[in-house]
Amino acid sequence: MSIKENLFEIKNTFKNPECLLVAVSKTKSIEAIKEAYETGIRDFGENKVQELVEKHEHLPSDIRWHMIGHLQRNKVKYIAPFVYLIHGVDSYKLLKEIDKQASKVDRIIHCLLQIHIAQEESKFGFDENELNEMFNSMEIQSLKNIKIIGLMGMATFTEDTQKIRSEFRGLKNLFETLKAKNLPSNFDLKEISMGMSGDYLLAQEEGSTMVRIGSAIFGSR
Template sequence: MSIQNNLTQVQSSFKNPNCRLVAVSKTKPIEDLIEAYEAGIRDFGENKVQELQWKQPEMPSDVRWHMIGHLQSNKVKYIVPFVYLIHGVDSLKLLKEINKQGKKLDRKISVLLQVHIAAEDTKFGFDSEEVLSLLQSEEFQELSHVTIKGLMGMATFTENEDQVRKEFRGLKALFDQINQLALPELKEFEEVSMGMSGDYLIAQEEGSTLVRIGSAIFGARN
C-alpha cells in the first residue's frame, strides 16, 4: 500500500476535526517524506537531532519540523534555528537551554511540556504538581524566548484501552486546569499532543490536538 493510500486511510478514520496529524518520519528516506508532502502533509516529526538536521535542508521550506524525541541540552543549538515545535521538554534545565539558544537568535521557540502519564518507568516527563509549580515560578517568568504551547504525554504501551483512556483523560484534565489559571505567559497554551499509531483514535476522543503517527503511514520502521 502506498504512503498516499495509508494517509487517506488514517485521515478518514479521524474522529476529531480539530486534531492535526504529525507524520513521524524517523528512519525514513527523503523519498518517503516527499511522497507524504505531495499528499498534503506539512508537519513532520523526528526523534533524533542529527536526522532532523540533515533532512531539514532536503525538504521544502514550508515544512513544519517537530522534535518529538528525548532532547539533550547540548543538542538544542542545532535545531533552534528552524524547529517549529519541541514536544518533549521534561526539565527546567532543558527549558533554560532552549531559552538561551533562542535568545542568541532572537527567536521565540515553541515547546510542549512533557508530562509523565504512563505506568511505565521508561517514559520521561514532569508529574502534574511539578508542571503547576514550574508554570507559577519566577524562574519560568524569566524565560523570554520560550513559548509554552501546551502539554505532551505518552500512554502506557498496553492493550488495556481503559488504562490508555484514563491516562489521556488525566493529561487533558491537567491541560484544562492550567488554562483556568489564566497565566499571562500562557496566551498560546492550546496544544495537547497525545496519541500515536496504536492509540490515536482514543487520544482524539479524549481531546488530543496533535497525534504523532509513523508506522500507520510509512510502514514498519527499519
C-alpha cells in the first residue's frame, strides 16, 4: 500500500481521534516525507540530530519537528532554533542545556520528560524518585526557556499485551499524580506520548495523547 493508504487506514483505527499522530520519518527520504505531508501530516519525528537538521532545511517550514531519540547535550544547539518538541528529556543536565540553548535563540522550547516504564535496562528515562528529587529542588524553577508539557514512555518490546498495557497505565497514573501537585511555573502537563506502530491502539486506550508511528506508515526499514 502507499503512504497515503497506510495513513488513511491508521487514522480509521484510532480509538481517540484527538490523539496526535507523529509520523516517525527517521531514515526516510525527503520524497516519502513529502508524500505524508501532502496527506495533511505536519508532525514528523526524527531520532538523529544531523538528519533532523538536514530535513528541516529541505522541507516546508510549517512542519513541526519532534526530536524523539536520545539527545546528547552537545547536540542541542543544532536543533534549538527550530525544534517543536523534544520527547526524550531523560536527565536534569539535559534540561539545563536545552534551557541554555533556547535562551540564546530567544525561544521557549517545549519538552516531555522521558519516564523509564519498561522492564528493559536499555531504555533511558527518569524513575519516580528522580522526578521527585527534581521537583523538590529550587533550581528547576530558574529554567525560564523551557516548558515541560508532559511525559513520554516506551513500553517493553514484548508480545505480552497485558505487560504493555500495565506499563502504559503506570505512566498515565504518574501523569495524573504529577498534575495534582503544585508544580513549578515552567510545567504545564497536558501530553502523554506513548505508543508506536505495534502498540498505539493499546496506548490510546490507556490515555495516550500522542503516538509515534513509523513503519506502519512508511513500511519497515
